[in-house]
Amino acid sequence: MLTAINQIDTISLFQQIQWVADPVGYMETAARKYPDIFTSQIIGFGNAIVFLNEPQAIQQMLTNDRKQFSAPGELNGILKPILGDASVMMLDGDLHKKRRQLVMPAFHGSRMQNYGQLIFEVTTKVFNNLYANKTINSSFLVRNAMQDISLQIILQAVFGLYEGDRCQQLKRLMSQMTELFNSPFTSAALFFPSLQKDLGAWSPWGNFVRQKQQIDQLIYAEIAERHANPEPSRTDILTMLLSASHEDGNGMTDAEVHDELLALLLAGHETTATAMSWALYWIHSLPDVKEKLLKELKNVTDPMDWMSIFRLPYLTAVCNETLRIHPVAMLTFPRVVVEPVELLGHKLESNTIVIGCIYLLHHREELYPDAEQFKPERFLDRQFSPYEFMPFGGGVRRCVGEALAQFEMKIVLATILLNYDLELSDRKPVKPQRRGVTLAPAGGIKMTLK
Template sequence: MKLPNGPQTPQLVQILQWILNPMTYMEDCARRYGDIFTLQLTSPMVFVSNPQALQQILTRDTKEFEAPGEPLFLPTLGEHSVITVSGEVHRRQRQLLMPPFHGDRMRAYAQVINKVTEEIISQWQIGKPFCVRSAMQAITMRIIMQAVFGLYDSPRAQALEDILKIMLDRGGSSPLRALMLYFPALQRDLGSLTPWGTFLRRREQAYKLLYEEIQERREQADSSRTDILSLLIAARDEAGQPMTDAELSDELMTLLVAGHETTATALTWALYWIHKLPAVREKLLQELDSLGDRPDSNSVLKLPYLNAVCYETLRIYPVAMLTFARVVKQPLSLCGYELEPGTQVMGSIYLTHQREDLYPEPKQFKPERFLERQFSPYEFLPFGGGAKRCIGDAFAQFEMKLVLATILSRLELALVDNSDVQPRRRGLVTGPNRPIQMVVKDRHQVQSRTLETISG
């Protein structure tokens, strides 16, 4: 079977390049081989960045392509996560998970988002630098904890939050951790002082807390509760069956990990760009001021320039570099290549967002491009697409806009270091290549500008 062209270097060299510097490696391959190329990773993987080809892949998940579970996420999220399952099991889990993240249920979390953001930023001191990513993680973790459990200040919730922070901070930025995910043979428990052994013990602690919470909720059922855990316990599939404890715990882990880390990274990039480019900040502040003294959250969500800033943030350095993998089911043609069944194909979100033909001067941060034209779901796809599109995409954008609006309305911030920041791998996603420090220069007298929330 002839696969699309790609580097001829040894497989181990390709894997190391992919782990250590994936964005640069993909860009080098795109310059050399074009819209489609093959990398020899743990198995041959075809990368695609052509929008028409992406449309073919993402709209034919059940006909020409299978959407398997993602084994790289198994160690962290478990075998029942919506990310690691496939087929009918995936469809069932997805249907059970979707309701809390859309429509009125999602908008009911506006009050939580605003309240948590105000609580966290009130602790920042004028003139004292802080790490933006750590601050955004504190905000998004507390928001998702509140959304999932209803009470984030319980001892169990606090313990779970502490463990997850350590798991993500110490494991996410390590190339060794990424190497272990790609090579299951390295996933050996050699004791609590070894990297994998430490990870397993922390994961065990986290799951113990999740099981305790699930058990307590089942024993003290309360139909009036609207937190995500209560909704998931009450949810039933088409056969009238509820989620098992194992399914619930894996889905909760998925929501807690994916639901805060990715949004925190996107918010970090947004604050960096807004304050690196004074014209962007000024235009955004003018738009926020145009809402008057007491804007409600619904008005904030409709602001066109705020929306454009969020979109451009998600475009230039997308947190997820790739779509989830697909496997060819029947012989087909893709970008002029004939692919056989069993071929693994992956859309490169990063390369698609860097295409000159779609986004002139792609390395420049230009929110205006999203005001000037509308991009298709295969040209702009920060949340993936098809059957595996992120279920929390609407919630993430909702949260991002409200957090930014609250911060910008309350504080005058400045970057401590205005030098350029580049993206780099953090575990299976991306993030800034160095800590971004900011400082509070002033607090606005904004009592009258408090964001009102949407009821119901």
């Protein structure tokens, strides 16, 4: 017998406020009452949305794309003020598939080894600057340093820009813009359109609008320069997008290229910076983990053999456990029921919005015993399916930059651990909090460079 889906009975406005202010508390409270599936009234997706965190249900949702469930880009509208509406995140159907196929090669294969040297050099430069600026024995925010590293790397991958005035301007403006949404309070404007009012440069949304305009101008200037001086031999993503063409032979418009670049820049550095920050926090919180990791890293014959470092089992387990206990993305991209479907003994009607809850999935006790504890060994002891461990989402909207993010994370951690001596400035537990549409460490994690 099919039953109705349990629905959180708190009034809608209160749910919306709690979802923005304390998403972890909101999800955990709901899951204690309704462990596998529940209906929520959170803002940003419509009137109601069904949360799933049971692996088989998530598999059914993700492996029946376009049959039982579709994945319309328009449901990601909360990101439109930042990303525009022409990037791979916002596209649908065949256009989404083709754009994805165009972008994917930039993050796979032989390019990884080339990125290895870049990642090492950028990491070394950032930490040497900390030394030069007399950060020794005084606290610095780890997440700021990680964002500096990841932003430089993604600028190189996307634009081929490593130095120069335009690169530095983009780096500065991108950092400033992402900091505008660094807390639940400042992130609220993304969820409540009534707060998206340009009341001048000193208003929060007005400040965002002006910074976004400056970033847009820099990106369009770079596109125009590449049109005027084409270099087909270049391997950055911008060159690939400019040389691409649709079935009718026409290339992408400048607006389409712009939106794609902006999406890759933002998604490609914010999330990775957060993941690397959490990893450093746990490694330096647990001496046994750090000791095992250093022992494994020091046994690598050639410290510049990036692929050997990438394949290290314990380093991989530490990164996976970091992404499990603190998934940067709380949710999969939403799906819509195409035709009435049965899910976990419940009937879902057409047009119902369904979403996979990555955070709750990663904290299921039957999958991950002692789920609140950091235990890398769990990834050495068993293999988890793509529907049990999914820090990069799944299905047709799985993160295109997954391979680069994992590679970057491992090479950055290895470089820091082998060359610099860090310790936590404060032993108090660090909690996750909302940062835009993601979860990040509250306070940025203070560490000392010894």
